[in-house]
Amino acid sequence: MKKGSRLEENEAILQSLLDDFLVTDAKGLILRVSHAMKQLYGLEEKDIIGESVYELEKQGVFTPIVTPLVKEKKERVTIIQTAKENKKFLVTGVPVFDEKGRLWRIATYSHDVTELANMKDYLGEMEDEMERVKNEIQILRNRYFQEHGFIAHSPEMKSCLDVAHQVASVDVNVLLLGESGVGKTQLAKMIHQESPRRKEPFIEVNCGAIPDSLFEAEFFGYEAGAFTGSSQKGKIGFAELAEGGTLFLDEIGELSLAHQVKVLKFIQEKTFYRVGGNKQRKVNFRLISATNRPLEELVEEKKFREDLYFRLNVVPITIPPLRERASDIIPLIHYLVDSFGKKYGGKKELEPQVMQELCNKEWKGNVRELMNVLERLIVTSSSNKITKEHLQSMNKKQKGPAVFQENSKSLTELIEDYEKTILQEAYIKHKTTVKIAEKLGTSQPTVARKLKKYKIN
Numbered sequence: 065m066k067k068g069s070r071l072e073e074n075e076a077i078l079q080s081l082l083d084d085f086l087v088t089d090a091k092g093l094i095l096r097v098s099h100a101m102k103q104l105y106g107l108e109e110k111d112i113i114g115e116s117v118y119e120l121e122k123q124g125v126f127t128p129i130v131t132p133l134v135k136e137k138k139e140r141v142t143i144i145q146t147a148k149e150n151k152k153f154l155v156t157g158v159p160v161f162d163e164k165g166r167l168w169r170i171a172t173y174s175h176d177v178t179e180l181a182n183m184k185d186y187l188g189e190m191e192d193e194m195e196r197v198k199n200e201i202q203i204l205r206n207r208y209f210q211e212h213g214f215i216a217h218s219p220e221m222k223s224c225l226d227v228a229h230q231v232a233s234v235d236v237n238v239l240l241l242g243e244s245g246v247g248k249t250q251l252a253k254m255i256h257q258e259s260p261r262r263k264e265p266f267i268e269v270n271c272g273a274i275p276d277s278l279f280e281a282e283f284f285g286y287e288a289g290a291f292t293g294s295s296q297k298g299k300i301g302f303a304e305l306a307e308g309g310t311l312f313l314d315e316i317g318e319l320s321l322a323h324q325v326k327v328l329k330f331i332q333e334k335t336f337y338r339v340g341g342n343k344q345r346k347v348n349f350r351l352i353s354a355t356n357r358p359l360e361e362l363v364e365e366k367k368f369r370e371d372l373y374f375r376l377n378v379v380p381i382t383i384p385p386l387r388e389r390a391s392d393i394i395p396l397i398h399y400l401v402d403s404f405g406k407k408y409g410g411k412k413e414l415e416p417q418v419m420q421e422l423c424n425k426e427w428k429g430n431v432r433e434l435m436n437v438l439e440r441l442i443v444t445s446s447s448n449k450i451t452k453e454h455l456q457s458m459n460k461k462q463k464g465p466a467v468f469q470e471n472s473k474s475l476t477e478l479i480e481d482y483e484k485t486i487l488q489e490a491y492i493k494h495k496t497t498v499k500i501a502e503k504l505g506t507s508q509p510t511v512a513r514k515l516k517k518y519k520i521n
């Protein structure tokens with residue numbers, strides 16, 4: 065190929081490049097440009113040949129320029145440049161050296177990235193907007209939960225609430241797991257409140273509190289005169305009461321195997337017969353169940369039916385014990401002190417040491433125990449400030465049997481005090497009368513009577 069035609073070929077290649085191509089000398093004087101210059105920057109070739117890029121930068125044609133950076137670094141440099149009409153260019157400057165290694169030319173090519181930059185800005189704005197909306201939702205949600213008396217500051221509790229929130233709108237079976245007093249019932253109520261069934265009933269059935277022999281009659285109801293001692297009018301059971309709403313089966317782990325079969329059939333078919341009745345009844349409800357027992361272990365031990373477990377366990381939510389979510393304790397204390405203060409007509413305040421001590425407790429009975437302690441502290445303190453001494457004296461009273469003191473209470477009163485303390489502790493731990501009776505080796509009616517007597521609930 066002849067020398068002339070090689071040059072022509074180079075020129076043709078250069079001009080065919082869609083991107084702008086510009087060559088300056090070492091001082092930044094423009095020697096050559098491609099035709100795309102007009103299309104991209106709106107500049108005529110004849111107007112800028114011989115011009116200095118520094119001058120064009122001053123005039124605001126494009127800024128910043130890559131030339132000084134290439135001169136300084138003596139290597140390829142890429143920058144984002146802004147031109148008129150806020151166009152954005154990705155500009156790369158390449159140094160060309162003479163045979164002595166001195167900077168001779170700077171070749172620059174630019175690529176229009178306006179659209180890309182706009183997209184990036186848009187994306188950035190969208191991300192900011194999303195962040196803002198997310199924060200707003202979080203604030204609204206916190207406010208909603210706070211208004212409904214549900215404190216959730218810890219990440220663990222927040223993630224429980226997130227799942228609860230997600231499943232509230234669909235009729236999926238939810239199984240709430242966690243120790244006694246962690247807030248399972250409260251969460252079940254909130255799921256109901258956020259569900260489309262909120263205007264319909266929320267029927268709570270404490271499976272552990274209904275004596276085995278009465279379960280069917282209580283759960284499915286019975287027809288008039290169905291059995292000796294039954295009401296003449298018959299009775300509607302929990303199953304029927306839940307029509308249209310949410311049926312909350314609390315303490316489901318306490319159900320006997322025989323009743324598990326019946327409940328499973330009922331959950332699957334959503335139909336039932338009242339005791340002594342022959343009319344099949346249909347009911348439409350959403351099911352939430354809860355237990356503080358390790359259901360999986362019970363299944364392995366064949367104490368809980370696997371098929372029922374799978375039915376219930378569609379969406380499990382495990383609420384961690386209070387001791388594992390320390391960041392909930394202080395907000396809970398503030399909330400409870402405030403609401404008990406209002407209930408008992410006086411604003412109370414905890415001394416910092418009391419706060420410290422409460423934060424360090426193990427809270428085996430979880431939020432219920434914390435509530436009981438704060439309620440007792442508030443009710444029994446005569447001053448507005450609850451002190452460490454007050455807490456200690458209350459703990460002492462709770463701990464052991466009272467010892468004999470001159471002019472102390474009568475023996476009956478002392479025994480009653482002690483009995484009350486035992487029942488309070490047992491109630492915090494086991495909640496149901498059936499369970500308490502079992503643990504204390506007494507009958508369920510006795511426990512129910514004594515709880516009533518001592519106003520423990």
Ligand SMILES: Nc1ncnc2c1ncn2[C@@H]1O[C@H](COP(=O)(O)OP(=O)(O)OP(=O)(O)O)[C@@H](O)[C@H]1O
Pocket residue numbers: 213214215216242243244245246247248249250251314354355356396431432435494495
């Ligand atoms: N996060 C919370 N914020 C405010 N109050 C709470 C919270 N969690 C629980 N409580 C309160 O603590 C008490 C016990 O909660 P709840 O009855 O829901 O516990 P539970 O897990 O269902 O207990 P159990 O297994 O013994 O039935 C209730 O009075 C409830 O309102």
